[in-house]
Amino acid sequence: MPSSEVAGPAEVLVLAELTASGEPTRATLEALTAARVLGAPVAVVLGAPGAAAGAAAELARFGAGRVLAGESAELDAALVGPRVDVLARLVADRAPVAVVVPASAEGREVAARLAVRTGSGFLTDVVGLAADGTATQLAFGGTTVVRAQVTTGTPVHAWRPSSLTPVPAPVATVVEQVPVELSATAREARVVRRVAGPVAGRPALTEASVVVAVGRGVTTAAELAAVEELADALGAAIGATRAAVDAGVCPPSCLVGQSGARVSPRLYVAVGISGAAQHWSGVRAAQTVVAVNSDPDAPVFALADFGVVGDVATVVPALTAQITAARG
Amino acid sequence: MHSVVLVKQVPDPAGERELDRRDATVARDAADAVVGPLDLHALEAALTLRERAGGTVTALTVGPPRAAGALRHALATGADRAVHVVDPALHGACAPQTSAVLAAALRRVGFDLVLCGAASSDGRLGVMAALLGERLGVPHLSGLRALAVSGTTVTGERQTEDGWWELAAELPAVVSTHALPDPPRRRTVAGIRAAQHRPVTTLTLTDLGIDPATVGLAAATSRVVTADAGPARTPGRTGDPAELVRFLADRALV
Ligand SMILES: Cc1cc2nc3c(=O)[nH]c(=O)nc-3n(C[C@H](O)[C@H](O)[C@H](O)COP(=O)(O)OP(=O)(O)OC[C@H]3O[C@@H](n4cnc5c(N)ncnc54)[C@H](O)[C@@H]3O)c2cc1C
Numbered sequence: 001m002p003s004s005e006v007a008g009p010a011e012v013l014v015l016a017e018l019t020a021s022g023e024p025t026r027a028t029l030e031a032l033t034a035a036r037v038l039g040a041p042v043a044v045v046l047g048a049p050g051a052a053a054g055a056a057a058e059l060a061r062f063g064a065g066r067v068l069a070g071e072s073a074e075l076d077a078a079l080v081g082p083r084v085d086v087l088a089r090l091v092a093d094r095a096p097v098a099v100v101v102p103a104s105a106e107g108r109e110v111a112a113r114l115a116v117r118t119g120s121g122f123l124t125d126v127v128g129l130a131a132d133g134t135a136t137q138l139a140f141g142g143t144t145v146v147r148a149q150v151t152t153g154t155p156v157h158a159w160r161p162s163s164l165t166p167v168p169a170p171v172a173t174v175v176e177q178v179p180v181e182l183s184a185t186a187r188e189a190r191v192v193r194r195v196a197g198p199v200a201g202r203p204a205l206t207e208a209s210v211v212v213a214v215g216r217g218v219t220t221a222a223e224l225a226a227v228e229e230l231a232d233a234l235g236a237a238i239g240a241t242r243a244a245v246d247a248g249v250c251p252p253s254c255l256v257g258q259s260g261a262r263v264s265p266r267l268y269v270a271v272g273i274s275g276a277a278q279h280w281s282g283v284r285a286a287q288t289v290v291a292v293n294s295d296p297d298a299p300v301f302a303l304a305d306f307g308v309v310g311d312v313a314t315v316v317p318a319l320t321a322q323i324t325a326a327r328g
Numbered sequence: 329m330h331s332v333v334l335v336k337q338v339p340d341p342a343g344e345r346e347l348d349r350r351d352a353t354v355a356r357d358a359a360d361a362v363v364g365p366l367d368l369h370a371l372e373a374a375l376t377l378r379e380r381a382g383g384t385v386t387a388l389t390v391g392p393p394r395a396a397g398a399l400r401h402a403l404a405t406g407a408d409r410a411v412h413v414v415d416p417a418l419h420g421a422c423a424p425q426t427s428a429v430l431a432a433a434l435r436r437v438g439f440d441l442v443l444c445g446a447a448s449s450d451g452r453l454g455v456m457a458a459l460l461g462e463r464l465g466v467p468h469l470s471g472l473r474a475l476a477v478s479g480t481t482v483t484g485e486r487q488t489e490d491g492w493w494e495l496a497a498e499l500p501a502v503v504s505t506h507a508l509p510d511p512p513r514r515r516t517v518a519g520i521r522a523a524q525h526r527p528v529t530t531l532t533l534t535d536l537g538i539d540p541a542t543v544g545l546a547a548a549t550s551r552v553v554t555a556d557a558g559p560a561r562t563p564g565r566t567g568d569p570a571e572l573v574r575f576l577a578d579r580a581l582v
Contacts, residue, residue, distance in 0.1 A: 112455035113462040121549030152549040188467035192494040307566040318569040
C-alpha cells in the first residue's frame with residue numbers, strides 16, 4: 001500500500017476499541033470526536049475476522065471516513081505487541097499527523113510501545129486536543145491541568161475515557177483491509193485465556209458515566225444487594241475500596257484507586273467509604289461526587305459535593321426509591 | 329534466576345503532589361519521599377521467587393542522589409544488591425527516555441525477570457513495563473494481580489476492567505504488578521544492619537554508553553506548555569436522601 005495513494009487532508013489514526021458485542025466503545029467515539037480538530041479521522045479496527053464490518057457504521061457516524069481493518073485471530077492471542085506491530089506499519093505507510101488511542105489499560109501500553117517503536121513522543125490521560133496539536137492532560141488525578149505538546153515524531157495521544165460527550169459527524173466510509181504481519185516478539189506475551197468478571201451486564205468501570213462504589217461500611221449481603229439496586233437504577237458500574245475488596249464484598253476487578261482503576265464518571269457515589277488518599281487518587285477526575293457515611297466527621301464529606309450522613313442500610317434503599325419516584 | 333526490581337522514590341502518596349512551578353517537572357522535594365507502594369509488591373514477589381527457586385535479587389533505580397534511599401529500603405527488605413543510575417543530565421527525563429536509561433542499565437546488569445509496580449504513584453503513567461519490553465525486545469506481562477515462575481516460564485493473572493486474563497511468557501521477561509495477595513514484608517532491624525554491607529553500584533549515563541545530551545528536559549519527546557491547578561471543588565453540603573436526589577436532578581444526573 002504505497003503512501004502516495006493517500007490523498008486529501010491529513011489523517012489522524014484512531015485505534016477503535018470494541019465492546020464484547022462488537023460496537024465501538026464510548027472512549028473510541030470520544031477519541032474520534034477529539035481527533036477531528038487535527039485532521040480526517042481514520043479508524044483502525046484490530047480484531048477477529050469480521051470485526052470491522054460490525055463497527056464501521058457507528059465509526060462513520062462519528063466521523064471516520066475510512067476504516068482500516070486488521071483482522072486476524074492472532075491479534076488477541078498476545079498482549080499489546082500485535083496491535084503495536086500493525087499500527088507501527090500503518091504509521092510508516094500513511095504518515096498520519098497523529099495517533100489517538102483510547103487509554104484503557106491495554107490502550108495506554110499500545111500507545112507507549114508504538115511511540116518508542118516509531119521514535120515519537122506520547123502523552124497519556126489526554127482530555128482535550130487543539131488544532132495545533134497541543135493536548136490537555138489531567139495530572140495527579142485531576143488536581144493539575146497540563147497543556148503539552150509532543151516534540152518528536154508522530155504524536156501518540158492516549159485518550160482518557162469519559163472526558164467529553166461524543167458528537168456525531170456522519171460521513172460516508174470505506175472499509176479497507178490492511179495486512180496483519182506479526183513479528184516473533186509480538187507473539188511472546190501470550191494471552192492464555194480471558195475470564196469475564198462477575199460484573200458483566202454493568203458498564204465497565206473506566207467507561208461508566210456513573211459509578212457507585214462501596215467501602216468497608218457495606219458489610220452484609222442485604223446492604224450489597226441494596227447498593228446493586230441503586231447502581232442498576234443509575235445505570236452505574238460498581239466500584240470498591242481496597243477494604244471492601246479485602247473483605248470479599250467485591251472482586252478485585254472493582255478496585256478503584258492508586259492500585260486499581262482510575263475512574264472519570266459524571267457522577268461518583270461513595271457508599272461507606274472514608275475517603276482515603278489512596279482511594280481518592282482514582283476518583284479525583286469524577287465530575288460530581290456524593291457520599292453516604294454514618295460518621296459526620298468522615299473525610300469523604302470534605303471531598304464530596306453532597307453528603308448524606310446516615311446508615312447504609314437505610315439511606316441506600318431510600319435513595320433508590322426516591323430516584324425511581326423522581327423518574328415517575 | 330536473576331530478578332531485577334525497579335524501585336522508584338516517590339512523594340508520599342498520602343501527601344499533596346504538585347508540579348514544580350519552575351519547569352513543570354514533578355516536584356519531588358515537595359513531599360516526604362517513600363518507595364512506590366506497588367514497587368514494594370514487586371519486590372515482595374521477587375523475594376518470594378528467590379525463596380522458592382533461589383537466585384539473586386537486584387534493586388535498580390534511576391534518579392537523583394536522594395533516590396538512594398529507595399535502594400537502601402530495598403536492601404534492608406532483602407534485596408542482595410542495588411544499582412543506582414544517577415546523573416545530573418537526567419533531570420526532567422520523560423518516560424521514554426527513562427525507559428531507555430533503565431533498559432541500558434538492565435542490559436548491563438543482566439536479568440531473567442524484571443519486576444516493577446504497575447503504576448508509579450507520582451507520574452502515574454503505568455507503562456514502564458511496556459516501554460521496557462519494547463526497548464529490550466522481550467515480552468512484557470503487565471498489571472498482574474498474581475505471578476508465578478515455573479522453569480523458564482512466567483505466568484500471571486492480569487487484572488482488566490471487566491475480569492482478568494491469564495498470561496504466559498518465556499524468560500527473560502518484564503512484569504508489572506498491582507497489589508499482590510501477600511502483603512509486602514517489612515524491614516527488620518537485622519535486615520537494616522545486614523543491608524549496610526550489601527553493595528550499591530553507581531552508574532552514570534556515560535558508564536552506560538548514553539550521551540547525556542540525548543536525555544533530560546531539553547531532549548524530551550514532549551514538552552509542557554502550561555501547568556495549572558485544576559478546577560477547585562466547592563465545599564460540599566449535606567442533606568437527606570430526598571435533598572440528594574433533588575441535587576442530582578438539578579444537575580441532570582438522574
Ligand atoms: C500502598 C497502598 C495502596 C492502596 N491502594 C488503594 C486503592 O487502590 N484503593 C483503595 O480504595 N484503597 C487503597 N488503599 C487502602 C486505603 O488506604 C484505605 O485503607 C481504603 O481506601 C479504606 O477503604 P474504606 O473507605 O472502604 O474503609 P474505611 O477507611 O474503614 O472507611 C469505612 C467508612 O465506612 C463508614 N461506615 C461504617 N459503617 C457504616 C454504615 N453502616 N453506614 C454508612 N457508613 C458506614 C465509616 O464511617 C468509614 O468512614 C491502599 C493502601 C496502601 C497502603
